[in-house]
Amino acid sequence: MINILYIHGFNSSPQSMxxxxxxxxxQQHHPEITFYCPQIATSPNAAIDQLDAIIASEPNAKWLLMGSSLGGYFATYLAEKYQLKAVLINPAVKPYELLEDYIGPQINPYTQERYQVKRQHISDLKALEQVKISKNNYLVMVQTGDEVLDYQQAVEKYHQCQLKISQGGDHSFVNYAATLDDTASFFNLTLTLAK
Known part of the structure; x- marks a missing residue:
């Protein structure tokens, strides 16, 4: 059994593009795979507890991770903890620095949930940072036009991993659909078409 756990970014949702x-x-190309994409909790520790629980719910499955932006940071933590393969899309490398600008009330534009980014969340994120990276576990895709994150931080952190650097683009990752064959290939998935 193969499961994919997709982890969305900050202020995002399973309804993101x-x-x-x-x-x-x-669903179309690998119908045998179960695709998980939960609405992630707004505090880092609650998010990790939630993701840990999902992985623990099927201990005999082969888990594969995908993470976008802040989700890429969480995916890195989980990939190192469980030694899993992960595809990171415009991953946040130092989200504890970025979130300084967001301390206070927030509204998720997808779910309309109101919540607080607290100073404690900054320390909690810092505690999740992975310094040692298992180089064979990652495919990292960045676009140089990312207006939210400095793509060079990801290039530096994951320099020993498989890296795909696209010129231009933005934080949403322009032409993202075209990258999914690369993701499937990195995960060693054999193409099957749903009938």
Missing amino acids: KAELSRHYF
């Missing part, structure tokens, strides 16, 4: 495109792609 990349999550929807990923879900559709795997």
Whole structure:
């Protein structure tokens, strides 16, 4: 049994474009795979507890990770903890620095949930940072036009991993659908078409 756990980014949701495109792609080309994309809790520790629980719910499955932006940071933590393969899309490398600008009330534009980014969340994120990276476990895709994150931080952190650097683009990852064959290939998935 193969499961994919897709982890969306900050203030995002399973209804985001990349999550929807990923879900559709795997349903169409790999119907044998179960695709998980939960609405992630708003605090880092609650998010990790939630993701840990999902993985623990099927201990005999082969888990594969996908993470976008802050989800890429969480995916890195989980990939190192469980030694799993992960595809990271415009991953956040130092989200604890970025979130300084978001401390206070927030509204998720997808779910309309109101919540607080607290100073404690900054320390919690810092505690999840992975310094040692298992180089064979990652495919990292970045676009140089990312207006939210400095793509060079990801290039530096994951320099020993498989890296795909696209010129231009933006944080949403322009032409994302075209990358999904690369994701499936990295995961060593054999192409099957749903009838």
